Amino acid sequence: MVSWDLVYTNQAKRDAEKLSRSGLKPQAQKLLEILKENPHQNPPSYEKLVGDLAGAYSRRINIQHRLVYQVLEDIHTVKVIRMWSHYE
Template sequence: MSNYTVKIKNSAKSDLRKIKHSYLKKSFLEIVETLKNDPYKITQSFEKLEPKYLERYSRRINHQHRVVYTVDDRNKEVLILSAWSHYD
């Protein structure tokens, strides 16, 4: 049973289309499962982004791409802000 609901910000939906048609789909889905269970779980790819007061977090899909998200603990929701490279 999931502890959190994962939602996708409209601006990140184009990122999902890219992931769906790439070799990164499996890694992305594994990250989504982690976010559903515990968005703060410390893993090798977990990072709290700067500036810290914005409460944004990141998990690496691979070396180039990452999932950036926020957490609403009160409503038990994770909002994915982006899921592709910020270098493109």
């Protein structure tokens, strides 16, 4: 199976630093590895977002923080949008 490419927005890169400082990096890394293998894998569960983030998906890093991403099927890429709270 071919793995998916991951690309990160500038916001996701800033969020990664926050995750590292807060001790949540291992949980996020686990989710990123799953996305590289199959962004539609279930479990862990994910939800399709609506509103400003319509077309994106969300997976829980912990009770408060989410990994928000878009799946770009045509170029076999997962675009990581956020890795902190998407409610801010």
